[in-house]
Amino acid sequence: MRAAVLVFPGTWSDSDCMYALERVGVPSRRVWHRETHLDDDELVVLAGGFSYGDYLRCGAIARFSPIMGAVQSHAANGGLVIGICNGFQILCEAGLLPGVLMRNASLQFRCQDVHLLVDNRASSFTQGLDPRHPLRIPISHGEGNYFADEATLDRLEDAGRVAFRYCDASGVVTPEANPNGSVRNIAGVLNERGNVLGMMPHPERACDSRLGGEDGNAIWHSMLESVGVSSR
């Protein structure tokens, strides 16, 4: 398996994602947003950052980048796409995922560990995760307050497309565990086919015990197992 890590002007988690992928044995390459092809990369990563400074709505300019056409085709062909933080925002703006990410309810940036309840095990990204054990993964964003209308939310829940919810350390979904005001504590959602995941927390930062934890690796391992690549 090989991964393409997209770099938009203002992306800053590209090297972090490449390091996390390296830790689980996945080679990766950077792809500048002006490129138009994705060769045979099986996984596309839209990493965190402030594309175009987030001066307009987050992700609203990046979705027009030349590479996004190739991302759309890759997703349409069932290829794996993960958008983390700013990458999640871009996927929402590009229409690959439903909903929007608004300013945090606190009106402040938040960088802290959160716990994630695995709410769906039917996707490549989540099938190998243990729903009884919440993942401890950091967030780092000012605009991660997920919102969609009630009908959309019901549809997402009915179809099992809520991948992760903010919960407390014991796995209980509570208002206190919600760091940004996201509706129904949603931290990550899937597209209809389950091959596109967007999430605000940064699994690539929880990839090495020397850096405070490695719960994020479970997501990459799950993905690798889903495509028949044994990891570790």
Place this chain on the structure above:
Amino acid sequence: MPVDDHTLAQVAMSRAEYDRLIDRLDREPTEVELGMAGALWSEHCGYKHTRPLFKHFPTTGQYVLTKVGEENAGAIDLGDGWCAVFKMESHNHPSAIEPYEGAATGVGGILRDIFAMGMRPIALLDSLRFGPLSIPHNRRLFKGVVAGIGGYGNCIGVPTVGGEVQMHPAYSGNPLVNAMCVGVGRREHLLSAAARGVGNPLVLVGADTGRDGIHGATFASVELDEGSEERRPAVQVGNPFMEKLLMEACVELAEQHRGWIEGLQDLGAAGLTSSAVESANRAGTGFELDVALVPRRERNMTPYEVMLSESQERMLVIPKREHLDDVLALFRKWELHADVVGTVTDDQMATIRDGGSVVARIPIAVLSDPPQYELEPERPGELDRLQAEDLDAPPDLAAADATAALLTLLASENIASRQWIFRQYDHQVLNHTVVKPGGDAAVLWLRGTPRGIAVSTDCNGRFVALEPRVGAAMAVAEAARNVVATGATPAAITDCLNFGNPEKPGVAYQIEQSILGLSDAARVLGTPVISGNASLYNEVPEAAVLPTPAIGLVGVLDDIERHLEIALHEGDEVVLLGAVLEQPVATLAGSEYQALTLGRAAGLPSIDLEFEARVQRLVLEAHRRELLTGAHDCADGGLAATLAESCMAGATGLDASALAVAGRLDAALFGEAPSRFVVGTRDAGTLLELARAANVPAVRLGTAGGARLRLGPVDVDIEAMRETYERALPERLAGVEAE
């Protein structure tokens, strides 16, 4: 044409300085020349009052690669071909007027200093001072500054990993905002900021030039007054997104195309003027620059405005002629525009054209030789009176009140948890933050190697105010202690010298004595000064700020997996190193406890630097022998607050109730004597033996465990304590401040 006083005031030049300029030129300066000279001769750029004292700094040492003054920042050797550059700079005056943009552009400016040297910025820290948060205006400044630091650092993707903040009435209306940046890279990628190679082009890259920040350097060189609000146009506006692109392009140049360029220089205070003049001065060359070639964001800008604009996010590149096109293409790839605006010449002159006409032609030597003033220091009479105060006169703390006193300290704005601040900063991006904010020093991993660095900033202005030479030495000692507490060896320091008006004899005394004290400590502790910045005229009409020579210190850690943190672990034996329990009352001088109980600082703090060095060596030696499980610098709030922090960090208690405290209880619990560590160990016997051999006093306090901290008469539940400690700042900062 004789110049009027108003014009001179605008460039912050005295009549005598103007006469000196005429003397050096042998004619009247043109308007542009006057502006350029005014900016470069300002206190901010020219260090008129402090430079003569810099000779006291120790500048060499086993780690030093690039000495202070040679480049934009100094560099130290991290081993195996790796090096680190770091520097701290002030952005006080802009932040007083416009806290968000002032702080944000302070961060942007220090980042440029680092990547101008070809190094990748890996960490930011901030040393902040405000007036008491009970005053709404101070809260507004505090929140604005924190938001600005986060706004810039979070967007550009460099982690903000540490720093410190202290509140004191003397900073009301004149906050201090000092930003520090550390960059690392390979030694062979270190760049110089020199305009070498006659005929090479000068390329300006990044943002367009506007009218923002004109006279910023001179604004930074005068006292704040009621008219300062009108100086708001002198505050720049930041664009971290643009700087992210600049940073990536410049690091790529250094790492992959070092051979394409001769020099790289950032544009900071005094904009194009200082960057072109400094880089030519460094190379012994001259330059010709055409302002008509400088891309503008505003119409009808005069050559004067273009040369003095402090628009942010600009760099000056001096490519080798034959690689000009390569360099321009690289910037284009990063979606930046870059323009040739001039040429390196061999005449040692700064020649400014506006298309066909020459608007300034002035020797680099004149611009680079600002007047120097000997300070006229006079020891303030009140110092003797303050120092002579009988600290034994106030009654000692009653044993029954000890727990409440500790809780009051933990809730004080100078000690309470900084979580409210740090959670607004991305402190993890780049995946190398090993010890996050909240410890003694941040620890960063040099990924791909076993090594790391530890970084800390420090200064307690109350100590400096009571006796500047002692207080400044204590600032260096504490910064070093913080780094030693992580297991790292202190390597070098940067300083940011914040003082009031140097023309006042009392302030002059503070400056002179602080530089001497800082130098004393740097010499004894083996941490030479590799970079720094002076910010004077930090005064409002009521008063000057506390003398605040902020210290940024970087230490080297050989094995990142063997670093220490402040947390105690259940079962650890807890030992106080560097002191016995009983403390003289003089250790309350300048302490937080004194500030809370007496409402001011009095007495004479003291430090024995040779002893300090011995204690630090002992801790490093104990760590080398794998005797330690954790370590915490014993400082703000004294032994009791230090133990409280270590207990909270480890979510464990400690029973040291059996210890009998002789002498004054308040001094033993809350005195702030330097040269002390609280450490955890699994082998107290060997550790105490080692301490004895090193002639360092040590006391075994007890064993960590349980849910309560018991220390003499103090008895408090850890979680209750945490509640107090963590809620204090958010409660003070709740709500929205009106403009």
